[in-house]
Amino acid sequence: MDILDILRAALQQALGPQAIVFALAAIGLNIHFGYTGLLNFGQAGFVAVGAYGLAVSVVTFGAPFWLGIVMSLVAPLVLAVILGVPTLRLRADYLAIVTIAAAEVLRFVFGSVEMKETFGGSNGLNGYARPFQQANPYSSGIDLGIISFGRNDLWSLTVGWILVALCCLLVWALMRSPWGRVLRSIREDEDAVRSLGKNVFAYKMQALALGGVIGGLGGMFLALKQASVVPSDYSTLMTFYAFAALLLGGAARVLGPVVGSVLFWFLIAGLGSFFSQSAGKGGWIPTVIMTDTQASVIRYIVLGLAIMLLMIFRPQGIFGDRREIAIDGR
Amino acid sequence: MDADMTDQTNAENNAEKNADMSKTGPAGLVGVSTEPGSKKPDPIVVADNITRTFGGLTAVDVDHVEIQRGAITALIGPNGAGKTTFFNLLTGFDQPNSGSWSLEGKSLKGVAPYKVARLGMVRTFQLTKVLAKLTVIENMRLGATGQKGERFWTAPFKFLWGNQEDEVTKKADELLARFLLDKKREDFAGSLSGGQRKLLEMARALMVDPELVMLDEPMAGVNPALKQSLLGHVKSLRDEGRTVLFVEHDMDMVRDISDWVIVMAQGKIVAEGTPDSVMADQRVIDAYLGAHHDTDLSELDEEALEAEVVAEIEEEEAK
Numbered sequence: 001m002d003i004l005d006i007l008r009a010a011l012q013q014a015l016g017p018q019a020i021v022f023a024l025a026a027i028g029l030n031i032h033f034g035y036t037g038l039l040n041f042g043q044a045g046f047v048a049v050g051a052y053g054l055a056v057s058v059v060t061f062g063a064p065f066w067l068g069i070v071m072s073l074v075a076p077l078v079l080a081v082i083l084g085v086p087t088l089r090l091r092a093d094y095l096a097i098v099t100i101a102a103a104e105v106l107r108f109v110f111g112s113v114e115m116k117e118t119f120g121g122s123n124g125l126n127g128y129a130r131p132f133q134q135a136n137p138y139s140s141g142i143d144l145g146i147i148s149f150g151r152n153d154l155w156s157l158t159v160g161w162i163l164v165a166l167c168c169l170l171v172w173a174l175m176r177s178p179w180g181r182v183l184r185s186i187r188e189d190e191d192a193v194r195s196l197g198k199n200v201f202a203y204k205m206q207a208l209a210l211g212g213v214i215g216g217l218g219g220m221f222l223a224l225k226q227a228s229v230v231p232s233d234y235s236t237l238m239t240f241y242a243f244a245a246l247l248l249g250g251a252a253r254v255l256g257p258v259v260g261s262v263l264f265w266f267l268i269a270g271l272g273s274f275f276s277q278s279a280g281k282g283g284w285i286p287t288v289i290m291t292d293t294q295a296s297v298i299r300y301i302v303l304g305l306a307i308m309l310l311m312i313f314r315p316q317g318i319f320g321d322r323r324e325i326a327i328d329g330r
Numbered sequence: 331m332d333a334d335m336t337d338q339t340n341a342e343n344n345a346e347k348n349a350d351m352s353k354t355g356p357a358g359l360v361g362v363s364t365e366p367g368s369k370k371p372d373p374i375v376v377a378d379n380i381t382r383t384f385g386g387l388t389a390v391d392v393d394h395v396e397i398q399r400g401a402i403t404a405l406i407g408p409n410g411a412g413k414t415t416f417f418n419l420l421t422g423f424d425q426p427n428s429g430s431w432s433l434e435g436k437s438l439k440g441v442a443p444y445k446v447a448r449l450g451m452v453r454t455f456q457l458t459k460v461l462a463k464l465t466v467i468e469n470m471r472l473g474a475t476g477q478k479g480e481r482f483w484t485a486p487f488k489f490l491w492g493n494q495e496d497e498v499t500k501k502a503d504e505l506l507a508r509f510l511l512d513k514k515r516e517d518f519a520g521s522l523s524g525g526q527r528k529l530l531e532m533a534r535a536l537m538v539d540p541e542l543v544m545l546d547e548p549m550a551g552v553n554p555a556l557k558q559s560l561l562g563h564v565k566s567l568r569d570e571g572r573t574v575l576f577v578e579h580d581m582d583m584v585r586d587i588s589d590w591v592i593v594m595a596q597g598k599i600v601a602e603g604t605p606d607s608v609m610a611d612q613r614v615i616d617a618y619l620g621a622h623h624d625t626d627l628s629e630l631d632e633e634a635l636e637a638e639v640v641a642e643i644e645e646e647e648a649k
Contacts, residue, residue: 170486173485173486173487173488174482174485174486176488177479177480177485177486177488177491178471178472178477178478178479178480178485178491178495179479179480179481179482179485180485181464181468181471181472181480182472182480184461184463184464185461185464185472187463188461188462188463188464189459189460189461191423191443191455191459192455192459192460192461193472194423194442194443194444194447195421195423195443195447195452195453195454195455195459195535196444196447196452196472196473196475196534196535196537196538197444197445197447197448197452197475197538198444198472198480199442199444200444206482210482
């Protein structure tokens with residue numbers, strides 16, 4: 001077994017584009033769930049409209065690249081308003097139901113044969129990312145000894161991590177303000193906030209929109225990095241991974257979702273590498289217990305177990321304050 | 331029933347006792363008719379024909395009621411009389427089936443709860459609603475209205491709201507000191523006791539600078555010593571020129587601080603008047619207080635009392 005190899009695989013993923021996409025999605029969820037107590041189970045939908053907002057504008061409608069970027073920010077905003085207006089006046093559960101359904105509807109619409117002209121069907125869209133690639137200032141990749149990134153990856157990672165940093169800065173600035181205080185109060189008790197003269201609906205809408213747009217940034221980044229969008233990327237699994245990352249790092253903490261996402265992908269890749277080396281031919285685990293194919297999925301079982309244990313013994317996540325999380329009962 | 335006899339005598343006793351008691355003059359309420367729904371000289375709230383039904387049950391059916399400005403008005407009545415529902419209707423937390431009501435002449439029909447609060451009518455809740463995972467001082471700061479930092483576009487820039495936040499904090503600290511919560515300033519509100527939560531909720535409501543404070547059972551679960559200081563706080567609200575409307579079951583408190591008492595039963599207002607006249611009212615005694623509310627229990631026929639208590643408990647359980 002090659003420890004260095006496991007570490008290499010894990011670090012490559014932990015700093016790579018996946019971690020950025022899920023960090024952005026989880027930062028959005030943190031605003032929804034961690035701070036405001038909104039149960040959004042359709043974050044993948046916001047990520048998807050962020051990605052498709054860019055791709056559809058440029059590829060289907062021939063808009064310039066910059067307009068595509070603007071649309072990628074506007075689309076999640078519109079989605080937030082459409083989902084928020086009917087549900088945010090109701091109990092929290094309704095938002096959960098509507099968002100998870102909306103995300104699935106969007107994915108099926110994007111992948112449908114009928115809408116192939118607009119959204120490209122299950123093959124998706126490509127050919128819009130050239131301006132992004134041309135803006136690459138790096139002439140070569142980077143070699144950090146144990147891990148290395150190519151020239152293109154280095155450019156997208158730079159942009160991606162800057163986006164993550166900016167979002168964290170924004171969340172930090174907002175959540176220390178009286179605005180953030182109203183959000184945290186809504187999470188605790190809406191009626192109390194109402195009785196003090198605050199327009200709860202407007203605040204919830206702002207929170208849903210902001211978290212959605214940050215999720216949409218994740219989609220924009222993924223679209224730029226991959227230079228193509230495909231509907232299968234935006235399944236409910238994406239939402240649940242983002243939730244897992246958020247809970248791992250700690251909800252209602254500025255850096256919780258980022259650390260959570262990095263750790264999540266570190267574990268996924270590290271465990272994957274560990275089990276594929278250990279099982280099968282030449283591994284120390286006999287094939288009676290685990291075969292090659294089993295080894296590739298066992299990491300999800302182990303990770304699931306780890307999250308369960310975390311929820312039992314440290315429900316606030318790695319960073320969280322136990323006294324200040326939504327999951328814990330009163 | 332021979333119980334009637336006792337009722338009658340007790341009522342007479344009360345009337346005599348009340349006549350002896352020196353009364354603090356109710357704010358501008360001298361000589362106001364004690365008919366249910368009577369006109370007040372300077373009403374801050376006027377409500378007409380308010381009805382609210384839950385399925386077949388009529389929870390609230392109020393023809394007309396006026397609340398005097400600058401006075402402390404108590405709303406009493408048996409469990410299920412519709413007091414809290416009436417509170418919810420006035421503050422916009424629930425919508426009536428019919429009726430109209432106004433605050434300082436401004437109609438509140440269909441106005442959202444947060445707007446009602448901004449107009450100066452602020453309530454507390456029977457089951458206290460403190461924000462458990464915020465500190466006491468953060469709970470207080472939330473109460474302040476018109477905060478620049480609560481707007482999305484100004485929130486990220488501290489230089490735009492920092493000064494106002496300092497003013498809000500100063501005001502909050504003064505109120506906390508007044509309500510003896512200053513030592514709990516940095517504690518999470520969830521760690522406070524039930525009585526302290528009542529205090530915090532009242533103090534937080536005052537951060538809004540309300541014209542009319544509506545307290546839903548402010549004394550429930552509060553120990554006697556704290557009760558005394560709460561009474562003082564409520565009185566001081568009146569002295570500041572605010573109007574107080576409160577729901578309460580503690581008759582000592584009602585007698586002690588209220589200028590006017592409104593009695594509700596089965597959704598209707600059945601009696602009004604000064605505390606003494608209301609407590610001597612036979613209808614109120616029948617519907618709510620009970621015949622023995624003013625007597626030392628040991629003097630009574632214990633068997634009769636026991637039977638009564640058992641009947642009451644059975645009734646409660648049947649609900």
